[in-house]
Amino acid sequence: MTGRERQDRRAAIAFVAPAVVVLAALTAGPALWVFWLSLRERLPVFGVDRLTGLGHYAFLATDARFWSAFRVTIIFTIASVALELVLGLGVALALRGQRVGRRSALSLLLLAWALPGVVTARVFEWLYYPAGGFVNVILGAPLNWLGSPTLALPALIVADVWRTMPFVALFCYARLLTIPAAVYEAAAVDGASRSATFRFVTLPLLGPVLLVTLLFRTLDALRAFDLMFVLTGGGPAGMTETLTVYAYRSLFQTLRLGFGSAIGVVVFLLVMLVAAAYLRVLRRQDATA
Amino acid sequence: MRRRPLAADVAVLALLTLYAVPFLWQLLTSFKPEAELLRVPPLWPSRLTLEHYGVVFAQSAMPRALANSLAVGVLTTLLGCALGVPAAYAMATLRVPGAGALMLGIVASTAFPQIATVSPLYLVMRGLGLRDTWAALVLADASFALPFVIWLMTRFMREIPRELSEAAALDGAGRWLTLLKIHLPLTAPGLASVALLTFLFAWNEFLFAFTFTATEASRTVPVALALFPGVFEVPWGDIAAASILASVPPVLIVVLLQRWLVRGLLAGSLTE
Secondary structure, eight states: OOHHHHHHHHHHHHHHHHHHHHHIIIIIHHHHHHHHHTTEEEEGGGTEEEEOTTHHHHHHHTOHHHHHHHHHHHHHHHHHHHHHHHHHHHHHHHHHTOOSSHHHHHHHHHHHHHSOHHHHHHHHHHHTOTTTOHHHHHHTOOOOTTTSTTTHHHHHHHHHHHHHHHHHHHHHHHHHHTSOHHHHHHHHHTTOOHHHHIIIIIHHHHHHHHHHHHHHHHHHHHHOOHHHHHHTTTOSTTTTOOHHHHHHHHHHTSOOHHHHHHHHHHHHHHHHHHHHHHHHHHHHHHHHO | OOOOOHHHHHHHHHHHHHHTHHHHHHHHHHTSOGGGTTOOSSSSOSSOOOHHHHHHHHHSSHHHHHHHHHHHHHHHHHHHHHHHHHHHHHHHHSOOTTHHHHHHHHHHHTTOOHHHHHHHHHHHHHHTTOTTSHHHHHHHHHHHHHHHHHHHHHHHHHTSOHHHHHHHHHTTOOHHHHIIIIIHHHTHHHHHHHHHHHHHHHHHOOHHHHHHOOSTTTOOHHHHHHTOOOSSSOOHHHHHHHHHHHHHHHHHHHHHSHHHHHHHHHHHHOOO
16 A cells, blocks of 8 residues: 555545444444344333343234234335325326426425424324314214224325325426437327327336335335324324334333334334345346446 | 427316315414314305414414424534535545445435434433433434435535546645535535435424423424423314424425425435
8 A cells, every 4th residue: 555545545534434433323323222222121210121132022923012013014104105106106297298387386296295294293183183174074074083993094194195295206207307208209100099108108217216216115104103103193092003103102101112122123124124125126227227 | 298288287286286285274274263263164264363373482382492493403404414525525536445335334324214223312312411402303313314415415426527626636735625625516506405405304303302302492393293282172273373383494495495405305316
């Protein structure tokens, strides 16, 4: 190594060091520490702090509440993401030819996405209010949306779709704008119908974006917390309790840091599984690009 | 493609306005007289009033929460950029030892769920004596946003031609000077997007804020809104007014700074 190279190296380290230290202390450190915490029984209120090994996981394996939360998380994720993708694609297609008021259109669309999740929760709580809420007034039916075991989860999913669909729409819209008009002209010359053009031209070109958006949204849906915590609090009777809400309640309401961490680790593993798939897709795209 | 008729454009705008109705309803509710809140139909009230905003400003924790959120948002953005920009500069232009593994770690950590890191972070903040302070939120939020900042800024800085920094080096400019005089100005639009997204994240963030705060001294807007008190009945009008206040920065960003918001969002995820 020459003197110049050594100097370069030192400079590079100096530039990244502060960020690396902070990430190590407050991101990577906690991400490893939570695994260790999940192997302990830690009840700060009673001064308990001892090792239990895989005890929490063994308990979770037979814990009905855990499996209910697991089920709710998966249903919430699949339903929300599927609806967002279909609606988002539809909105993107509708927006593609927009010439007038494009900025206003994007403002109206992105508004729902940019709001704090807690605001969305408060907005929908009021919309769903049984006696005099907007939804029931429009439907002319006295439904107890958030209090009914069958309606609460769909109602929650609708609120989540409202807030996150714009993200999908924006991505698809941005990709649509990059498809050259010549592609469509060629399809028209070949006598392709509208549906054939969509199926054989637009959809394949959108494929990679849809895939990336799908994985991005899946990650966020698995991690979602604020909306359900504030809107339904996991109720009624645990029908909307996701793994994140169960973890939070265990951590900071029943104050079982070890047990709650074990649920957090499960969310972590689920998310990393999806993230690994995302990285593979990215790499394959880079390889083909 | 064929040009589509103006009517179609108007129809799309009308549909998107309908899409915004949940928020617009909250906006209208915030100006409705108390007595007419639950008396619907009619949807439009007999008169508009500021009484709910009066209550929120005079009797709730919102004013303090707005100040806390503004401070936490600005400080998080500054800290995130101060740490992330030099790191991105090094990743993009210098030979950082272990750069590949570091970048993989950074990208992977953008996927970390907050619910998994919140319990160790809680112990860290308690250990440092930072519970119920701005510092706890700024540290937690900035470290959460930092991987995004580094990742995006590295991408933006890689687009700057090498010749420019080499020319600067020949002129005797040190690396800090090159970063300040060449890379920062050339990536300024990208940095604006990154800063905007960081601020928006910190403004909206709930889980850390709910966990690390205990009193009005540090509670941010989402926490104050989640805990908005109702004694006997839910004060829908006051909650609506508080929600609207909580939405002011996001709305301004979407309407006035849309270009930067969209650019940051797309750059963060699209593989161009």
